Amino acid sequence: MSYVNLKVYSGDSLEELVEVLKIAIARRSLVIILGECRVDYEGRAASRLELGERVVIIKQDSALLVHRPHGYSPVNWQPSTAIIEVTFKPSVGLVLHAVRDRPREYLTVVFVRVGLVVIGELVDQGGFTMYLEERDMRDILAENPWIIEEDLRVLGVEKPIGEGYVDIYALDKSGRHVLVELKRITATREAALQLYRYVEVYRKEHGETPRGILIAPSFAPTALETLTRLGLEYRYVDLKRLWELFKKRESKRVSLQEFFTKK
Amino acid sequence: MSYVNLKVYSGDSLEELVEVLKIAIARRSLVIILGECRVDYEGRAASRLELGERVVIIKQDSALLVHRPHGYSPVNWQPSTAIIEVTFKPSVGLVLHAVRDRPREYLTVVFVRVGLVVIGELVDQGGFTMYLEERDMRDILAENPWIIEEDLRVLGVEKPIGEGYVDIYALDKSGRHVLVELKRITATREAALQLYRYVEVYRKEHGETPRGILIAPSFAPTALETLTRLGLEYRYVDLKRLWELFKKRESKRVSLQEFFTKK
Structure with missing residues (x-):
């Protein structure tokens, strides 16, 4: 296992973390951030997620996921993102800004506090085989x-x-x-x-x-x-x-009942 | 932020981690495991993922996600799972066994090495608002x-x-x-x-x-x-x-081209 490269940061200031994250993203490392953040999205639609404690994952292909502590589905996500910028804005926080083309999308994650950052390079060559009837x-x-x-x-x-x-x-x-x-x-x-x-x-x-x-x-x-x-x-x-569609369908079956609720 | 409860384990043996994980899962904490694992799934279909380094997330509602270092979509996942058992099997490894009803599904994650475990209780009450045209x-x-x-x-x-x-x-x-x-x-x-x-x-x-x-x-x-x-x-x-469907559709549009490739 290549966990020689696995690094954990906790207790660092947001300003210090900006530098750490910039390097990690430039290197295309896997980044996991646990912190209190809000999230804004703008594309053909728009969304706003108010402050809360979440897990943000930036993958080695720069896909970005925002996970709340509940639910299997991420609340915001972008497939492989073109640009991820990290900046520190005093009196705002640590700002992750992810921009995608086609469709044009902007995802902004603002951390007001970060509890933990994990950075690593994972090696995964494992084949995936599936058997569908x-x-x-x-x-x-x-x-x-x-x-x-x-x-x-x-x-x-x-x-x-x-x-x-x-x-x-x-x-x-x-x-x-x-x-x-x-x-x-x-x-x-x-x-x-x-x-x-x-x-x-x-x-x-x-x-x-x-x-x-x-x-x-x-x-x-x-x-x-x-x-x-x-x-x-x-x-x-x-x-x-x-x-993937099969699994989504299984989930969809569960959620179909919940979709429209005659209140 | 409630990161008083955020705990990080690295360098512990798989046997030691079994106890840590059992308690965390019983308490419905958020668990993040970075390690080398293989994954078997059996339900109406079946899948096998060979050994590789991955991020496994167990959420506070016991939803389980297996993420490879690339791709926005998890390779395996279960919505809120009924039972998650953790055991240590000598010469096999640390075994996570997640069972779901309706549909009946079994997900087994076998870690042969674990680099890091993060356990925490995240508090996220943030409202989510979205604006769709x-x-x-x-x-x-x-x-x-x-x-x-x-x-x-x-x-x-x-x-x-x-x-x-x-x-x-x-x-x-x-x-x-x-x-x-x-x-x-x-x-x-x-x-x-x-x-x-x-x-x-x-x-x-x-x-x-x-x-x-x-x-x-x-x-x-x-x-x-x-x-x-x-x-x-x-x-x-x-x-x-x-x-969620809107976001999936945007992803689907990208992947439609990739779906069938005239090789």
């Missing part, structure tokens, strides 16, 4: 069809076609039907042929040739070749991102 | 119609009706049309009457009485009275949750 992959994609293509409208899942079931049945923005077949692991030539059979059966039954899209985290070379030859489409899906 | 509120609701009602299908936004524009035009699951009017602040009687005019004009033009729903963060008593009298519906919207 095909059923869950299908549901996530059906609920977030923008992942497959913009303005795709899902008409159904597990649509019977011939002797099988196609995972997702949809309509694209030009009004053409789309058959989507998913594979949880590497898609083989067999998967491409299976999708082709669905397209053919659909064409015979409806007199319209639908688009066929095969979605998988990876494709065998023979699968890609077969897809191209049969005029079918394919998309690589990032399982890790599907995983 | 009505246009953004409308877009978020149109993109997440499940917030308004399950299986609601949005047909359009800013639909011209008579001399005005209704914010969201939708179809409910029983096939009835729905007119949704939004207010960014307290809805008054005037807002209820405005929605009623849209419903009336729509009825005359289409020969069908649509449902009318007024959505606002709060309602004047006279507004509620008028809505009820006119047979209109209403929903309280939690601006803070809309805000």
